[in-house]
Amino acid sequence: MKQTKSLFRHFLKGHFLFIFLPPIVLIFLSAFIESPINGEELNALNLFYFVLLLFGFIIVAFVVISWIFFLRLRKRLTRLQEVMSFSANHNSFPRPISVQSDRMDEIDQLGSSFNWMIQQLENSRKREYEEELLRHRLIANLSHDLRTPLTILRVHVTRLNKESMSLEGQNSLSEMNHTITRVGDLMDDLLSYTLLTSGKHPFRPTSTDIGRLVRASVAAWYPVFEEKEIQIDVDLPTEETLYWEADPKWMTRVLDNLFQNILRHAAEGKYVNIVVDVEKEQIIVADRGPGMDNSSYERGAGIGLSTSNYMLKKMKLKADFTSNDNGTRVAIGRA
Template identity: 40%
Template sequence: MNIIQSLMTRYLFLILFALVLFPLIPAIYYSHLLFNQVLYDPEEIEDIWKREAAQLDGQEEEVIHHHLQSIKNKYPKAEIFWINGSGESRFIGNRSADMPENWTFTDSLVFMEESKFHVDTYLQNKDPQKIYTITALIGNDPRQGVMVFQVPITDTNLGSITLDLPFVIFFISICGAFLLISWFFFFNIRKRLVKLQFAMSETGNEGIPDEVVIRKMDEIGRLEGAFNKMINQLKCSREREKKEENLRKQLIANISHDLRTPLTVMRQHVYSVKKYPKSSTEIESLQIVENKLDDMDKMINNLLSYTLLSAGKHPIDMRDTDILDEVRKVIAEWYPIFEEYKFEIDIDLPEKSLIWKVDPIWFKSILDNLIQNVTRHARSGRYIGIQAVERFGSTSIVIKDKGGGFGQESENKGAGIGLSIVSLMMTEMNLDWEISTSSDGTSIYLGMKT
């Protein structure tokens, strides 16, 4: 992954940009105060001015005027004048138009009081035209005169600490823009993660989520790529399972078909031998062989039916059917076998109709499989009961026996294909079934799903 496309790199760039921009904006805005002009320090000037006034104690006017001229040369932006003991103004350089020529003692005191600069008042008013004025008594004696030093407030460092409203608005806007960009940055990350979460939770037709579109090759893009890779592996695995399942079903179908041919030939030869028997022992042996051939034929039929049901290729014809009538027909077919095995037969079916939406052929196959299980595995109980009972507010069909239950070992026990066929058919016809088994026998309930 390109480091420039990394989310961490982008966020670090955003932070560094803010760290550089925030101090840079005030520096650029006030650069003219730092580089384009010399700013006077009011406290320093006031100390110098008062010290100079004290040093001029008792000096002649020419000396005072010459000394103030030298100070003027050091501070060219300042306006300097002084008032002598007679109240006459003496200007250093050009005369200020708003300054009088003569002063009374009271005028000079009022001027000194009004000229005092208050920083708090200035910060509240923020008048850029304000003049910073310093006054000092020569020799600390009002009779010797007053020295006046004036400079625009913008030429002092007091002017540099002001906050202009446009600058404040601009700086707040920059901060707001940074917060907005940060919010969009994390909102976009959250949006992509939520989209990926939604894609993971939604499944397609095959029960597997669909792939996501990778728009950016950052950390989330790599996560999306890993997710897509996992989806492809799942699809390949599912496709491989389907191929293996189809191969297995095809193999079972082929085996079933191949076994039918020799069984048919064997049955024909058994029939021919039975037609011209030599002894009763041969007849008995041939009867056993024929019974086993019948069992194998039923097993092959079950195996083929299970394969077709698993593949969804077994035809089904759902229609309204009188279940009790179908049960009676099946019982009639099995009745001779029940008598042959000397079963106690307990049939309890009402005369009224019980209509279910089923495939009659499938339902008959279910009954045949369940009754066959009784005759093969629960024969020792010598009992079969087929009844209509009320369960959970609806009528169910129950098939009972008094064998040893499903846990009992049986010499005729098979692979359980018959019950697997029953389960698949019941599910396809939206029917419900339940097995209750113990050492005293087994009860199998068939009913409609509630």
């Protein structure tokens, strides 16, 4: 940016002339011009007082002018600082400041640079928002378009199951059917995560009875675990309970994701432990599967866990995972 004027150079030049110009003029007049100051009407004592008064006036005027200058400078800097700190105090985007283009001293140049930075940030945020919308739209369209070929594949697999074939062929068809189901679930998880992060799923927190919510969720999943011959060990409070400021639908979705991951990746352990610890204010879900280091768990649980973690963070909760070869333990509590 080209500098047109210097505020401090102008200040120094003005004060230099104000301090040295009056004495120089006085000396010049005393040396070359006949005046009453050198005559009989004004003796040496009066001349001393006159010079003292002149320099006293210069000092007082210098202090007053300097005070006015720095007062105006402080006022401009304070206004600039208030605008710059507006976003931090109000948790919003900063606003541009007014700049006098005809003056353009150092402070105006600073304000102009600040306005340019705001413009760049606004453009960047706009591009990011447009890219986010495009990504969400692309994921939603892909999730919708891929359902048709998956449905066709499932129809053909079902038709082939009715044909006579070897045991190896039946196992292959069963694996194909399982893979189709898994891909469909992954697309559902991806679509849900996309809709969730884009604000399509409303967040309605309320004081929620966690004990009752977990009990209802376990009751809904009990037949599924029983069908898979998974032993269910439940420890839920009957008299005492705990309350969280949470969205009941979101909490149910988090528990559904945990139970679904047990069926997908830890069903071989044939065990699930579900506890609501009122004293520690935690929900604990544990299994005896192969653990999260198992490749099947890592490959399949990422999107669902990301969705659950996003919901928990929004509700000011967190999930602590402890996993080894003997199983996985998830403890949900306050963040």
